[in-house]
Amino acid sequence: MGKKTISYAKWGYIFSIPFVVAFALFTLYPIIYTVFIAFTDLKGANNTTPHLLTGDLLKNFKDVMATQQFKISFGNTWKIWMMNFIPQMGLALILTAWFTDNRSKIKGQGLFKVAFYMPNIITAATVAIMFNSFFGYPIGPVNDILMRFHIVDTAQNFLIKKSNGQGIVAFIQFWMWFGYTMITLISGVIGIDPSIFEAAEMDGANRIQTFLFVTIPCIRSILLFSLVTSLIGGLNMFDIPYLFLKGGPDNATLTTNVFIYNQAFSGAYLYNRAAAASLIMLLIIVFFSSILFYVMRDRDAAKAKKLRKQAIKQAKLKAKEVA
């Protein structure tokens, strides 16, 4: 009997070593180093020796906050995210309602899902440049279509207007992500106990009532998950705005990540300010992801606690039996 109580616990530690080491080297250390740089004078092309700021330790943060471009980029990031997220979630909800409605079975759902998700797996860098050439002036597919159908008489230079730039970036994000959100929501609805829907139908609820008052409350946690992941993705938006118009026209598509990139890597070499700006964004992301963290953790922790309590109870019972 003694052999059965051999502890395998050490293997838990041993098998976690590769993860811990890689995480420490490639994520934790860079985070700490970024924090450190944010309080130093590290700038210049070949400068690798940061010195802690002597006077005002928070100078980099204050500089960033005072920079007009950072304020603009921060506003743009939120604006573009909302312009993409609201229609994206709206459309995804409508499509979810249609596809999961068993009163009107939509045919070809598999095909629609595959097609709607496709833009999501395509390289964002390619998508950005593709749309840039689609809106080309004076020739480009969008202008060609508009002129062929006589919607406009002369070619339009879409990309010089600030609102167009933001709108198109938001549209590209929408185009890339609505399929993903839709599949996410549909999988949530499929997980709902079907008897709830039958009961609603029995009670005479129509489609809209069923969706609003039965389906949506049941997929609350998935909606929150979509919201938070989309928000974090949106706050990190880089590929599309950077490659679509390099932040232009007139800073209209300058997002915070494009700002950070410009500070550090496009000739300015202001690593300390870029680090400070990264940290500001990190704090915001940590704030929002901690909301998700608590919502998701509570359930898991509660489950684990229950199981452990049961295990302890059983062990005690066994011990009593043996005694």
Add this chain to the structure above:
Amino acid sequence: MAEVTAPAKVKKPSAINKRKNPIYMAFIYVICIFLLIICLFPFWLLLVNATRSSIEIQTHAVALIPSKYLQNNMNVFKGKDFNVLVGFKNSLIISASATILAVYFSSLTAYALTAYEWKLRDGFFGFIMGVMMIPGQVTAIGFYQMCYKLHLTNNQLMLILPSIAAPMMVFFMRQYLQASLSMEIVESARVDGAGEFYTFNMIVLPIMKPAMATQAIFSFVGAWNNLFTPMILLTKNEYKTMPVMVSLLKGDIYRTEYGAIYLGLFLTVLPLIIIYLLLARYIVAGVALGAVKG
């Protein structure tokens, strides 16, 4: 009983009438087909324009039928310093290695979190959950400076090794293991005298195959599409990945060679489109699977 329920159903004819309202159904299909075209047409346009001459594109930028200038565009394209094959090779090396490491070590970490009772386990899992959402971009400055100091920029290993620690994947793998791993199998392997590492490789990994396949697809596509880190780390042309090379396509050299631009864009998405069309069912199912955990 049947007599009681039957009249109850007849009581709500409105719901039954709505069941197959043809106008409502037609409306749904029209919207869905419209969205389908919006999602797929851009890629078709890339393909078609890749086969058209610059003059054709200048007269009409939209066409539905391919032309005959593919070879011509290919020659223009080859003349530039944008070498698709090199980018393709680099992307393949980085994405494949990163995926193998991520899948293997995430499975190992998930196994450590599932099969063993150890003191720091819950704390470690809480930590993984906590860092799951931190995007790589916010640590980029520190990461770049670290690599620069150690003369490791332009080193592909710096894009491969970090994938050993993939918190999101550990989370999904753990979820899968908890549902599908029975400790009895592990116990019987122990009785047979198998070492813990051997048991993991020979018995647990095969159980995890479905989860590994799904995660591998997403990991590969994610690594393939990554732009930010390769762009700041890789400055030499011989190391550049596909997305970094695509970003060069925007340069002025190609301005008038419209066909060549479209060809370049099409070539960069071709491998992804092929993977997607072959594995679409699994990919869509994988997205749904990942979401249920939320």
